[in-house]
Amino acid sequence: MLVKQDLINIFSVAREKELPFVVVGIEAEGTKEAIVVPSESFDAKEQFYVNAYSDELVHVMNSKVRIFNVIATGADGISYIFN
Numbered sequence: 850m851l852v853k854q855d856l857i858n859i860f861s862v863a864r865e866k867e868l869p870f871v872v873v874g875i876e877a878e879g880t881k882e883a884i885v886v887p888s889e890s891f892d893a894k895e896q897f898y899v900n901a902y903s904d905e906l907v908h909v910m911n912s913k914v915r916i917f918n919v920i921a922t923g924a925d926g927i928s929y930i931f932n
Contacts, residue, residue, distance in 0.1 A: 853904045856919050860895045863888070863921035873898070874918035881917070 856873075863871050871886045871894075886894045898916065901908060908914035 851906055851916065851918065853899065853902060853906060856898055856902075856906065856916065857895065859919045859921050860891055864891060866921070868921045868923045870922050870924060872920050872922060873916055875914065876917045877911075877914045 860871055862868070867888075869888050871891065873884045873886060873894075875882050875884060901910075902916060903909055906916040
């Protein structure tokens with residue numbers, strides 16, 4: 850089971866390896882989506898997730914929203930979104 854420390858660790862790995870993206874999988878009421886966070890937003894988004902989600906990665910204000918996966922990636926295909 851993914852926990853908040855795993856999320857923090859992924860952001861740390863992305864910074865250390867200079868990976869351009871962290872992708873966060875969010876599930877809300879049975880619908881899944883992926884949020885792509887570019888490196889320039891790592892600090893702000895990591896702080897948001899740390900404050901807005903419990904240790905079990907359930908949103909603190911809506912228990913139907915949770916983070917189910919997080920990866921750090923250098924995926925070439927993602928970069929065009931931010932150009």
